[in-house]
Amino acid sequence: RADGARLWATIHETARFGGTPKGGINRLTLSAEDGQVRDWFREACEAAGLTVGVDALGTQYALRPGQDMSLPPVAFGSHLDTQPTGGKFDGVLGVLAGLEVMRTLNDAGIGTRAPLLLVNWTNEEGSRFAPAMMASAAYAGDFTTDEILAKRDAAGTTVAEALDAIGYRGGEAVGERAIGAFVELHIEQGPILEAEGKTIGVVEGGQGIAWFDGRIEGFESHAGTTPMPRRRDALLGLSEFALAVERIALAHGPSAVATIGEATILAPSRNVVPGQVAFTLDMRDPRSATLDAMEAELREAAAEIGGRRRMTLALSRIWRKEPVPFDAGVVAAVEAAAEGLGLSRRRIVSGAGHDACNLAGRVPTAMIFVPCKDGVSHNESESATQGDCAAGADVLLQTVLRLAG
């Protein structure tokens, strides 16, 4: 069993890197704060006797030798970056519970046949650089390293520059590390486990995701002199489109969701009718066909609004991640571990994207969920109990032991 109190203390110890007054964390990937928590993580891993490597996209790998070094390691972990309005658990729990697994095995003097590998993936959140989960996607071969290095944030900084700025462009080629299986512990980030009073979610897969960049071109004009019917107000175009996005997602509900997370008026001024707006759109559903249908309806709505309001409303899809089923064997190992520990549980599909969804394309993979308060995540008030975090770490430990022998 893991030491739940030590895990809890470690979570709160690292919460100072990017900690916010409201008790959350603002630790965007490859920021100075992300550099600090990475340094902390390397030292903590080395103190636990692990050997830490860094790949060309900054992903950290901490290895514990196995009795049979010819076997590929059983890997686990998650991410230490957060949203700008992030909480203390999203990603962090999976990495620090992995550290707790290593520490517990050390304390108990337990060795495994296969080596164990704890991973901190770069840019899981996708807030600073799109897409989300980019380093694990490159690991799985969905992007080349150079494609990812060239991605830019809103300020124009590339991933390569951001890695260099914090000294985390490592020497290992991305994807070179062998991994035999991957298990990721995470808070659910949704309301289901809490509502049903279950401690463990045995995650069977992740839903599909599509990301878009949008652009509206109306016409700037004087707020005091331009009669209402003559206006080509890009913010009103966005407003109608945002409500259409909500309507379309509701119509495909209850599983479908769609969100305009960013929206910016270009050269805004109090007394200028907005002429141009840039925005982002995030759309999800567990069914690939529903993503297709929603996208078609969104494009139709954009064309209708743009035509009626005499403006262009352009949508460009920058990322699509198909729904991902996890490996039946690893899912069964998670289920058996939870059962062995006598924990209440249910099968569940992930609403969030996770590095595990990318790993699943290359190695047998599954995930473990624990509840979070009110299903809230990507919010500074995100919260989970010490008991549930400890239970998650126990399931992770037992799953890893089953897989690594």
Add this chain to the structure above:
Amino acid sequence: RADGARLWATIHETARFGGTPKGGINRLTLSAEDGQVRDWFREACEAAGLTVGVDALGTQYALRPGQDMSLPPVAFGSHLDTQPTGGKFDGVLGVLAGLEVMRTLNDAGIGTRAPLLLVNWTNEEGSRFAPAMMASAAYAGDFTTDEILAKRDAAGTTVAEALDAIGYRGGEAVGERAIGAFVELHIEQGPILEAEGKTIGVVEGGQGIAWFDGRIEGFESHAGTTPMPRRRDALLGLSEFALAVERIALAHGPSAVATIGEATILAPSRNVVPGQVAFTLDMRDPRSATLDAMEAELREAAAEIGGRRRMTLALSRIWRKEPVPFDAGVVAAVEAAAEGLGLSRRRIVSGAGHDACNLAGRVPTAMIFVPCKDGVSHNESESATQGDCAAGADVLLQTVLRLAG
């Protein structure tokens, strides 16, 4: 008669200060570019034999002596600051036509009984610092100098700091300068003169304006896991409110207008449901009672949307300028000047706010409008003809001669 070709050349000469690739001007008040055009203006005035002073809010006054120096000067001018998406004529025409009046009188060796005073008012546009027309409002006694010096832009810089940064915090007390009458030439910024084929607008007054700061507090949550009905999406709150603003203005039409010019999601991220939005609202009508009615309806809409969507939608009024009637005597002088020149004309009410609307509270005031292309202003494509600009300068010259003797 003014030299229309010289005026046209001068307008294009100054367009380089803050000139944009699209042919507009981005010269926010008290920016480095505003400092450059002020330096240019001082030198041009001095070259025309004028004595230039600067008051504590940066307003520039260029004096041409009169035969009777005991008379208060007849003043004219406008502003050299622009919107971020500003054009070459808004404000600029009034100042540079004033310079052309001075040059023409010099060339013709004409003296006036009363002295003449050409003014470049600080921050007419109100884009960087609110409210608009702040220096002329302080001149008229609507604000104290200290109140204005303490106003902050979005970056937190005060007017005092911005004045110091470009060296334009002058020694004259604001409001100290005597002014006997004020005349402002401006492009109409609306479509009426052009539509009716009239060259001159004899402006009888300005409509009322109210400015608000708005704030929506919803709740940040995960874009992938938060079911649509559980969301408290502040951008959707804004979207409904923006469409309500449009509906309310249309219902009070055709004179009423209302605009959300700025809107910002706090800590935005592609995969976070927006939790907080800040925005501005500009509302106008020539009738004071209509402003009251619109404000009441806007507050009702905000409360209804906020209640239904479980978020707060707060509106705080930061400025209200009542409708302003101009002085009958000065209006008549403008009318007579246009008639004397044989120019087609009509009476008109200004949709935009102008420094003249503030001056009218203290001294006899009127304005002269000339047409602009398609009624477009606050846009880089803003345009007026050389002929109309020259006609406006002629009417300004003749009006000034009538008033100054």
